[in-house]
Amino acid sequence: MASFILLKARAVTGHLLALLLSLTAVVLFPRYGCVDIIGGHIVCPHSRPFMAAIQRKNLTVCGGALVEEQWVLTAAHCDLEEREVRVVLGAHQVSTHEKEQQIFQVMQYFRHPQFDRSSMENDLMLLKLNGIAKLNKYVQLLPLPDSYEDIKPGTRCKVAGWGVTSSGKPSKYLRETTLKTVSRKRCERKYENSAKITSNTLCAEGKNIFLKRDSCKGDSGGPFICAGRYSGIVSFGKGCGRRGMPGVYTSLTKKYTD
Numbered sequence: 001m002a003s004f005i006l007l008k009a010r011a012v013t014g015h016l017l018a019l020l021l022s023l024t025a026v027v028l029f030p031r032y033g034c035v036d037i038i039g040g041h042i043v044c045p046h047s048r049p050f051m052a053a054i055q056r057k058n059l060t061v062c063g064g065a066l067v068e069e070q071w072v073l074t075a076a077h078c079d080l081e082e083r084e085v086r087v088v089l090g091a092h093q094v095s096t097h098e099k100e101q102q103i104f105q106v107m108q109y110f111r112h113p114q115f116d117r118s119s120m121e122n123d124l125m126l127l128k129l130n131g132i133a134k135l136n137k138y139v140q141l142l143p144l145p146d147s148y149e150d151i152k153p154g155t156r157c158k159v160a161g162w163g164v165t166s167s168g169k170p171s172k173y174l175r176e177t178t179l180k181t182v183s184r185k186r187c188e189r190k191y192e193n194s195a196k197i198t199s200n201t202l203c204a205e206g207k208n209i210f211l212k213r214d215s216c217k218g219d220s221g222g223p224f225i226c227a228g229r230y231s232g233i234v235s236f237g238k239g240c241g242r243r244g245m246p247g248v249y250t251s252l253t254k255k256y257t258d
């Protein structure tokens with residue numbers, strides 16, 4: 001009898017421990033179930049069907065968004081004008097063959113005419129694909145916003161990409177993280193001598209005290225989605241995931257969407 005009670009007590013403690021561990025996981029790593037970028041998580045396969053991976057020699061150099069069947073919007077600083085560039089739509093594990101993928105070449109590059117490499121102003125570029133994407137469950141448009149509202153500091157934004165993770169290597173799978181926008185004043189102070197923060201840029205940083213969160217190398221050009229709206233494009237940053245150092249995003253203001 002005594003040993004039966006002991007066994008029962010052990011089983012209950014075991015269950016309690018398991019429960020406690022899963023609760024800790026949920027609190028510390030929200031979304032660990034479906035299962036960054038820096039400090040994010042792998043998204044459910046094909047749950048961001050508008051994402052484009054822009055690759056050179058099988059290496060993802062930038063992200064982008066399919067804004068129309070033949071057009072991808074990305075960042076102007078993505079140096080792509082080469083033969084071996086391909087745009088992969090419908091990908092999850094981007095560098096392997098997946099049946100959902102649609103692969104295109106770039107027919108024409110339309111960099112913003114006022115893109116300035118030193119100040120990083122007007123960091124956006126349209127790519128005309130050499131074919132028309134077939135829209136389905138895995139490949140969808142992320143249309144440009146048809147109105148503009150400035151994003152207030154403290155707004156939650158999502159950014160996804162196959163860029164460098166905290167391991168220092170690019171991600172095999174599409175990842176996403178959540179950031180919060182910071183005021184332009186604060187951002188200007190951080191980038192005083194190195195870049196120009198204008199009304200056409202947004203800045204955002206991770207707000208989790210335990211985990212660093214940021215976009216990083218290879219995520220550039222990917223969409224920045226604030227309060228559910230396509231609001232910007234990953235542009236640049238001083239390092240990745242540095243505490244108190246926001247990343248900079250091109251804001252999809254009227255100047256650009258018109």
Ligand code: 4AZ
Nearest residue numbers: 215216217220236237247
């Ligand atoms: C990059 O090198 C890059 N933390 C992109 C975004 C950020 C930093 C670097 C923002 O393409």
